[in-house]
Amino acid sequence: MAKRKENSTNNINREYITTNCDAIYTICKIGGRWKMMILFYLEEYGTLRFNELKEKTVGITDRMLSLQLKELEADNLVTRQVYAEVPPRVEYSLTNIAKDLLPIWPALEDWGTKHRALSAVKQEDSK
């Protein structure tokens, strides 16, 4: 997200919706293109440096990784540890509240798996 126009209808609608529904609020927090992948890898490895995340996250660019990490940090889902070295070393890891998301993951995956299978069947049917 770049800065948003405070008073655009678009932004007003988003605000209204996320303020009134905590489930949508949740989806918004993790809905960025690369966010769930980042969370996933941080969960798997515990702590990762910028470049390590970049290698694992196929297709991501420096810029997007930086943006997504910054948002995750601002949302308190990820912590950023800077070591005063040169070249720099920066380590990212999950916060506790981010870890609280993990139990929901399997349910999301299962539904996705099921839905995908169902869609595949429908595709076949319509041949």
Add this chain to the structure above:
Amino acid sequence: MAKRKENSTNNINREYITTNCDAIYTICKIGGRWKMMILFYLEEYGTLRFNELKEKTVGITDRMLSLQLKELEADNLVTRQVYAEVPPRVEYSLTNIAKDLLPIWPALEDWGTKHRALSAVKQEDSK
């Protein structure tokens, strides 16, 4: 979503990610601005007409409602019943696979509630 450019990096990344992670796939299916609200109201009322959905979904326009419903239908989350009357009557309701999402809802809400509370505290702290 309007039609996508098949071979844009943007689209390729999305495809790749959603193809390789069912949890992200799930989030994508329900991530449209108004989709969760629509699903929510259909769950609450069982069946709703276009205009009924529009009244309940504060801020939505005809166009957006139409778009979101069309995607939900294409994704098999919503069924569309047309009655051959004039003026037209069209009724929307949830499919079974959409209903399978409902058990995940509370977990999403709880996390959102918790995260929001935590953020509020942080706001206070930094004053």
Add this chain to the structure above:
DNA sequence: GCCATTACTTACAAAATTGTTAGTTACTCA
């Protein structure tokens, strides 16, 4: 014939997100 009704669609515009390319910083090591 004219209006009202419902569920849309169309053409356009604004806003938000994502991607591309080329830096920058500050220090270390050869």
Add this chain to the structure above:
DNA sequence: TGAGTAACTAACAATTTTGTAAGTAATGGC
């Protein structure tokens, strides 16, 4: 002196999503 490194940032462009405003169709009732 000059290259190399890690973790970024900046300027810009493309793509995607969302919103605005104005129509359309078919029919019943006046």
